[in-house]
Amino acid sequence: MVHINVLDPSASPLDYYGFELRRHREAAGLTQKQLGQIVNYTGSLVGQIETARKLPTLEFSERCDAALGTEGLLSRLIDLVLRSELPAWFRQIAELESRATEIQAFHTHLIHGLLQTEEYARAVLGYVDRTGLDRKVAARLGRQRILENGQAPLLWLVLDEGVLHRQVGGAAVMRKQLAHLLGYEANPRVNVQVLPFGVGAHAGSPGPFDMFRFSKDPAIVYTEDYETGRSTANPERVGEHSLRYAHLQAAALSPVDSALLIRSVMEERYGEHPLA
Structure with a gap:
């Protein structure tokens, strides 16, 4: 049985980003690997971002927005995510x-x-x-x-x-x-x-x-x-x-x-x- 890490979207902007990425990916009926193939990233990277273990980039966000039809949601979250990583x-x-x-x-x-x-x-x-x-x-x-x-x-x-x-x-x-x-x-x-x-x-x-x-x-x-x-x-x-x-x-x-x-x-x- 595959263990799926459960994120608390209120924990941090990065957790919220990962939660939204996973939610929209699953709504589109795509696996991490399939989304990765569409946006030209590895499925492993998609998984790491979804579980808040890796920071997304603007390019990644723009590609996922286009692939998932999220109307720029992930791209708009980038500034908030990166700012939260500052001291x-x-x-x-x-x-x-x-x-x-x-x-x-x-x-x-x-x-x-x-x-x-x-x-x-x-x-x-x-x-x-x-x-x-x-x-x-x-x-x-x-x-x-x-x-x-x-x-x-x-x-x-x-x-x-x-x-x-x-x-x-x-x-x-x-x-x-x-x-x-x-x-x-x-x-x-x-x-x-x-x-x-x-x-x-x-x-x-x-x-x-x-x-x-x-x-x-x-x-x-x-x-x-x-x-x-x-x-x-x-x-x-x-x-x-x-x-x-x-x-x-x-x-x-x-x-x-x-x-x-x-x-x-x-x-x-x-x-x-x-x-x-």
Whole structure:
């Protein structure tokens, strides 16, 4: 007798996704193997997703929606599923990212999560603990979908030059990561500026931060330390960080000159032109 794992759809967004996938598959009269053949995935993967042991992807969801006639249900659930995989203290920030009309960020140690490649994210997230790494990486990359939809926020990012030189994951990973940054040169909604070493002391010396602006709600400032993060809509804090950000942008290279520096570092330090 085949044992069928019984899911509680209220346990988590991933459990709910698996419950709905199984419900619609069975309603269509398909086995896991048959659905897998239709959507070009293995029946085993379908089973793992149905039992909340594997994270679904957007491509998988879109194919299953088409095969099962679910009118986009599974695709709509993806953002909720991936967000639930983020650390509990960070889920509010992912929600702010998805709602913001404008994001202003200053980062000093790493590329911003919204612009990380899969390889770079894997190197960052798996450095100390590789437990559940695939799910952690998928959740981080899932945040980036906000830059691809029709209501993408305007993203301003000031990066300390040290981020370009800090070799995360090896030279090949850095080449791809810096090339990824350069890929946004023609995107008017993503603006990357580099704060060069030559600036010396600057307005961002107290540390990195993000500011989220909305069409109707008050702006929010987010800062984090080693273990957790803090967000506030306090007008004084928002005003202080707005002033700091204005000074950082004034001190940083222009987006055009920043791209030239990124390209130069990639060629000289990591040994390959992005178009090679």
